[in-house]
Amino acid sequence: MLSSLNFFTTVPVDVLLLIHSKLPAQELYLKCRLLDKQQSFLATIALLEKHNQVAVDYQQRLIMDLLNSQTHPTLTTIAFSEVSHNRLLNTLLRLMKNPFFELTSKLAVIRLLNKLKGQEPILEDVTLDKIETKLKSKRHKEVYQGLKLLTVLMPELIATAQFGVLFKAVQLNLLSRDERMRQAALECLTVFIPHVSSSEVSALLQRIKSTLADKVNVRGKVNVQEIALNCLAVLIPHLSPTERSVILQTVQPKLASKVWPVPQAAFNCLTVLIPHLSPTERSVVLQAVQPKLTSEVWPVPQAALNCLAVLIPHLSSSEHSVVLQAVQPKLASKVWPVQKAALNCLTTLISHMSPSESSAHLPIFQSTLADMRYISKEMLNCLTIFMPHASPSEVSALLQMVQLKLANYESYVPEAVFKCLAIIIPHVSSREVSTLLQMVKSKLADNQGYVREEIFKCLAILIPHVSPSEVSALLQAAQLKLADNESSVCQVGLECLTILAPHVSPSEVSALLTVVQVKLADNKWCVRQAALECLTVLAPYVSPSEVSALLPAAQLKLADNERFVCQAALKCLTVLAPHISPSDVSTLLPVVQLKLADNERCVREAALECLIVLIPHVSSSALSALLPVVQLKLADNDKIVQQVALNCLTVLIHHVSPSEVNQLLLITKEKLAGAETAAHEMAGLWLIVLVSKLTDLEQNKFIKEYGASLGSAHSKLFYQLINALMSQADTKSGLQLLQQASESDLLLQIFVTNYKALLNELLPSTSLELNP
Numbered sequence: 001m002l003s004s005l006n007f008f009t010t011v012p013v014d015v016l017l018l019i020h021s022k023l024p025a026q027e028l029y030l031k032c033r034l035l036d037k038q039q040s041f042l043a044t045i046a047l048l049e050k051h052n053q054v055a056v057d058y059q060q061r062l063i064m065d066l067l068n069s070q071t072h073p074t075l076t077t078i079a080f081s082e083v084s085h086n087r088l089l090n091t092l093l094r095l096m097k098n099p100f101f102e103l104t105s106k107l108a109v110i111r112l113l114n115k116l117k118g119q120e121p122i123l124e125d126v127t128l129d130k131i132e133t134k135l136k137s138k139r140h141k142e143v144y145q146g147l148k149l150l151t152v153l154m155p156e157l158i159a160t161a162q163f164g165v166l167f168k169a170v171q172l173n174l175l176s177r178d179e180r181m182r183q184a185a186l187e188c189l190t191v192f193i194p195h196v197s198s199s200e201v202s203a204l205l206q207r208i209k210s211t212l213a214d215k216v217n218v219r220g221k222v223n224v225q226e227i228a229l230n231c232l233a234v235l236i237p238h239l240s241p242t243e244r245s246v247i248l249q250t251v252q253p254k255l256a257s258k259v260w261p262v263p264q265a266a267f268n269c270l271t272v273l274i275p276h277l278s279p280t281e282r283s284v285v286l287q288a289v290q291p292k293l294t295s296e297v298w299p300v301p302q303a304a305l306n307c308l309a310v311l312i313p314h315l316s317s318s319e320h321s322v323v324l325q326a327v328q329p330k331l332a333s334k335v336w337p338v339q340k341a342a343l344n345c346l347t348t349l350i351s352h353m354s355p356s357e358s359s360a361h362l363p364i365f366q367s368t369l370a371d372m373r374y375i376s377k378e379m380l381n382c383l384t385i386f387m388p389h390a391s392p393s394e395v396s397a398l399l400q401m402v403q404l405k406l407a408n409y410e411s412y413v414p415e416a417v418f419k420c421l422a423i424i425i426p427h428v429s430s431r432e433v434s435t436l437l438q439m440v441k442s443k444l445a446d447n448q449g450y451v452r453e454e455i456f457k458c459l460a461i462l463i464p465h466v467s468p469s470e471v472s473a474l475l476q477a478a479q480l481k482l483a484d485n486e487s488s489v490c491q492v493g494l495e496c497l498t499i500l501a502p503h504v505s506p507s508e509v510s511a512l513l514t515v516v517q518v519k520l521a522d523n524k525w526c527v528r529q530a531a532l533e534c535l536t537v538l539a540p541y542v543s544p545s546e547v548s549a550l551l552p553a554a555q556l557k558l559a560d561n562e563r564f565v566c567q568a569a570l571k572c573l574t575v576l577a578p579h580i581s582p583s584d585v586s587t588l589l590p591v592v593q594l595k596l597a598d599n600e601r602c603v604r605e606a607a608l609e610c611l612i613v614l615i616p617h618v619s620s621s622a623l624s625a626l627l628p629v630v631q632l633k634l635a636d637n638d639k640i641v642q643q644v645a646l647n648c649l650t651v652l653i654h655h656v657s658p659s660e661v662n663q664l665l666l667i668t669k670e671k672l673a674g675a676e677t678a679a680h681e682m683a684g685l686w687l688i689v690l691v692s693k694l695t696d697l698e699q700n701k702f703i704k705e706y707g708a709s710l711g712s713a714h715s716k717l718f719y720q721l722i723n724a725l726m727s728q729a730d731t732k733s734g735l736q737l738l739q740q741a742s743e744s745d746l747l748l749q750i751f752v753t754n755y756k757a758l759l760n761e762l763l764p765s766t767s768l769e770l771n772p
Contacts, residue, residue, distance in 0.1 A: 013042070020046035025055035032062055032074065040073035041084060048091045053100050060101075063108050067115065078116070089116060089762065096755070099727035103719045103751060104152045110754045117761065122753050123153075128162045130746055135169040140178050147173060147184040149747055154191040167192055171204075174227050182227065190234045201238055208232050209250055229254065229265035233272045244276050252288050260297040267292075267303035271310045282314050290326050298335045305330060305341035312348045320349060343378035350385045358389040380419055387427050395427045403436065418457045425465055433465050441474075444492055460499050475500050475508065482515060487524035494519060494530035501537040509541045517553055525562035532557060532568035539575040547579045551588075558591055563600040570595065570606035577613040585617045593629060601638045608633060608644040612651050623655050631667065646682040653689050661693050669706075672714060684717040688724045696733045699725055700740050708744040722748065731759060 020028065020042050028050075031043035047055065047062055066072055078085040092113050096106055114121050131153075134146030150166060170192060173185035193201065211228040232247060239247070251273070254266040270285055277285065289311070292304040308323055315323065323345070330342035350358045387395070402421050425433065440462060443455040463471065478500065481493025497512060504512070516538070519531035535550060542550065554576065557569035573588065580588070592614065595607035611630070615623065630652060633645035653664060668690060671683035691702055703722075711718040722741050726734040735756055742748035 016042050017046055017049075021049065025050055025052075025058040029058040029062060032065070035073060037073045037077045041077040041088075044074040045087060045091050048095050051098050051100060056100050056105075059095070060105050060108070063105070063112055067108065067112050085116070089113065092116075093762070097727045099724050101723075103723045103747070106723070107152065107751055107754075110751070110758060113758055113762075114754070117758075119758075119761070122757055123160060123750065124753070125162075127746060127750060128160060128166070132162065132166060132169060135166070135173065140176075140181060143173060143176070144178075144181055144184055147181070147188045151184070151188045151191050152747065153750060154188070154195070163195075167196065167200075174231060175224065186230055186234065189231060193234055193238050201235060202243075204231075205235060205239065205243060208235070212250055212254065223259065223261050225254065225257070225259075226261045226265045229262070229269045233265075233269045236269070236272045236276065241276070244273060245281065247273060248277065248281055248284070252284075255288055255292055260295075260300055263292060263295075264299045264303040267300075267307045271307050274307070274310050274314065277314075279314070282311060283319070286311060286315065286319060286322070290322075293326055293330060298338050301330065301333075302335075302337045302341045305338065305345050309341070309345045309348045312345065313352055317353075320353060324349060340378050343382050347378070347382040347385050350382065350389065353389075355389040355391075358386060359391065359394060380423060383420060383423050387423060390427065392429070395424065396432065399424055399428055399432060399436070403439065418461060421458060422461050425461055430465075430467070433462065434470070437462055437466055437470065441477075444496070456495055456499060459496070463499060463503055471500065471503055475504060479512075479515060482519065487522070487527050490519065490522070490527050491524075491530045494527065494534045498530070498534040498537050501534065501541070506541065509538055510543075510546065513538055513542060513546055513550070517550070520553055520557060525560070525565050528557065528560065528562070528565045529568045532565065532572050536568070536572040536575050539572065539579075544579070547576060548584075551576055551580055551584060555588065555591060558595065563598075563603055566595070566598070566600075567602045567606045570603065570610045574606075574610040574613050577610065577617070580617075582617065582619075585614060586619070586622070589614060589618060589622055589626070593626065596629060596633060601641055604633070604636065604638070604641050605644050608641065608648045612648050615648075615651050615655060618655075620655070620657065623652065624657065624660065627652060627656060627660060627664075634667075642679075643682075646679060650682060650685050650689075653686055656693075658693065661690050665690050665702075672710075672717075680714065680717075684714065684720070687717065688721050691721060692724060692728060696729065696737075699737060703737060703740045707741050711741075711745050718745075719747075735759070 020031075023031075023043075023046065025047060028043045028047040032040055032047060034040045034043070044062065044066075048059060050059070066075065069075065074088070078088050092109055095101060095109055101109075111121060131146050131150055134142045134149070137143050137146070147170065150170065170185055170188045173181055174189065176182050176185065196204075208228045208231055212225055212232075229251065232251070236244060236247065247269075251266050251269050255263045257263050257266075267289075270289075274282060274285065285307075289304050289307055293301045295301050295304075305327065308327065312320065312323060327342050327345045327349070330338055331346065333339045333342065390398070398420075402424060425436075428436075436458075440455055440458050444459075463474075466474075474496065478493045478496035481489050481496070484490050484493070494516065497516065501509070501512065513535070516531050516534050519527055522528050522531070532554065535554065539547070539550065551573075554569050554572045557565055558573075560566050560569065570592065573592065577585070577588070589611075592607050592610050595603055598604050598607070608630070611626070615626075618626070630645055630648050634642055634649070636642050636645065649664075656664065664686065668683050668686045671679045672687070691699060694702060707718065710721070718741075722738065725737050729737060735752065738748060738752040738755070742752045
């Protein structure tokens with residue numbers, strides 16, 4: 001028998017690629033780094049050929065790996081095989097057509113293609129002059145654009161004569177009075193530093209140290225020492241061990257500054273420095289951090305705690321105890337950011353302790369659970385880390401705390417109780433689950449609706465952990481309640497069945513369907529509502545014939561006089577919609593459409609959500625009639641309905657005719673020009689879909705007339721639009737569009753110049769010269 005290795009060497013490459021294409025992006029990225037050159041190459045091609053949002057992050061990482069490495073297994077493979085080399089080139093060219101890959105990422109692909117072809121990128125002096133002019137502008141917006149552009153293009157500029165000039169211009173903007181500008185300059189500096197010579201890094205380090213020694217802390221409204229510390233944090237990964245030791249001595253005294261942004265920045269600097277320090281130096285940091293936990297200015301203890309969280313993995317067991325003693329008082333802090341940072345510290349501590357050491361934290365959890373009106377995400381994370389280390393007796397102690405909360409609240413149980421219960425339940429014994437289940441069942445008889453509502457949440461958490469026999473017993477008990485003359489009892493039975501439905505057998509689902517449908521005719525609206533909610537949960541589990549029987553029953557309830565029943569009916573129909581026939585869709589559409597004019601907000605909202613599911617199954621003529629109706633809801637007097645109408649229209653525009661595109665474009669422009677920033681993102685999605693439906697000529701006209709103003713007001717959207725249009729167009733049309741758009745945009749000018757030159761070299765037969 002052939003070994004598996006010999007087997008794969010005999011399989012054609014295309015078959016192996018097909019096998020690899022089924023793997024998730026994360027797994028492929030890991031395989032790209034294997035020493036086995038064939039495996040690495042196949043994984044590289046398979047990952048780059050994925051066209052979905054999930055893969056983008058891993059594709060971007062892979063592109064940067066290939067750009068920054070000379071010894072990547074894939075590069076070694078193509079160096080010895082012309083076939084593999086050409087295959088990688090073609091795959092990268094196809095990646096340029098991937099709409100999920102944004103333009104700035106595609107610029108990196110162009111750089112990689114240039115590297116593989118042994119070509120230098122094209123950056124005209126006039127373009128660099130424009131960037132330099134922007135950086136020296138007195139208009140903040142211009143400077144900000146220059147910094148962001150330089151951050152994206154930096155790797156392209158390494159070989160240019162203007163590198164030093166631009167580097168100095170970036171440094172000058174670190175002292176801007178505008179915080180957004182300082183942050184942009186810092187990001188730009190971060191990209192520059194890896195490409196600066198060691199002598200220039202040392203010179204910058206000396207200037208920063210000089211600034212930190214300056215007694216003048218503030219110039220204008222800018223804290224110079226804070227900025228110097230932020231710059232220092234950027235430099236640290238690129239310094240020698242000796243220089244890092246000197247930095248520790250430079251930064252440490254800044255923790256004592258009375259101007260709080262300075263110690264905060266110093267702590268952030270130490271956080272970057274810690275992984276590069278020796279054990280002795282880390283102990284020095286620990287001693288320096290502890291006193292600052294008592295500062296009365298909360299950003300300082302918060303930064304100190306964040307620094308401790310990074311320090312903890314590098315400390316000894318004895319030092320962990322010291323940290324715990326220091327952190328513990330901060331767990332009770334009334335300043336939320338400080339308490340959050342303390343909980344994150346505690347979570348890190350627990351994950352680095354033995355079970356016996358972590359048991360010492362039980363009193364901390366018990367005291368926190370004792371006051372559980374509100375509990376933070378950080379506390380829940382901490383509890384999640386703690387539970388696997390807890391002994392059975394400790395789990396029981398925590399469970400009792402939660403049970404007390406469930407037993408003692410008379411009207412409202414805090415959401416925190418249920419979140420804690422969800423974390424604790426998987427770790428308790430079956431006997432304890434049964435005991436808790438009995439308590440929950442007794443509470444179901446409570447006359448107060450609020451109590452029942454909370455108890456149902458508890459029941460939903462418990463059901464996956466109870467035995468099949470207990471589920472069957474609950475199912476029978478719930479069904480018995482349906483026959484009770486008291487509407488509240490019947491309602492409880494239906495609500496129990498709603499929770500149990502996903503856990504019962506197909507035969508039991510059919511039996512339940514019949515019993516529950518009867519309750520749609522009940523005199524009490526609360527029972528009719530509960531019946532519809534139960535049917536909504538049952539719907540995904542029923543057969544096609546049962547769907548046909550359920551549809552008219554749910555549709556009939558749209559005429560119910562009670563708004564909550566009508567809303568529940570629409571939600572039930574939303575679940576059924578994907579499973580009904582075209583004729584049923586035609587019958588249902590006008591009935592749902594009528595509900596858009598209902599007086600009740602909850603009904604209008606539910607109707608729009610139902611339409612979102614129906615739209616893909618509706619005929620073209622019906623969609624044309626639906627378009628103006630949905631548009632009207634954009635002006636609804638309720639903000640929630642307006643938002644759902646936006647969602648509905650976003651689905652609808654994928655199906656509109658060419659004659660309706662221009663009408664919708666006008667609405668889209670109005671939305672983008674309006675003050676409602678929440679509507680901008682949705683309007684941007686419409687714009688991309690709508691312009692994609694125009695002809696090449698119309699797209700170019702749109703970009704010519706509207707591109708400059710769109711790029712100025714919504715630059716991110718402008719790039720997304722150009723990227724989407726380029727991805728769907730043929731090569732020549734895509735370049736024409738890019739050239740049209742680049743007339744008012746420096747980034748696009750650089751992109752189109754390099755892309756066109758690359759294509760003319762790789763695909764000379766396509767005659768891509770657009771400006772003869």
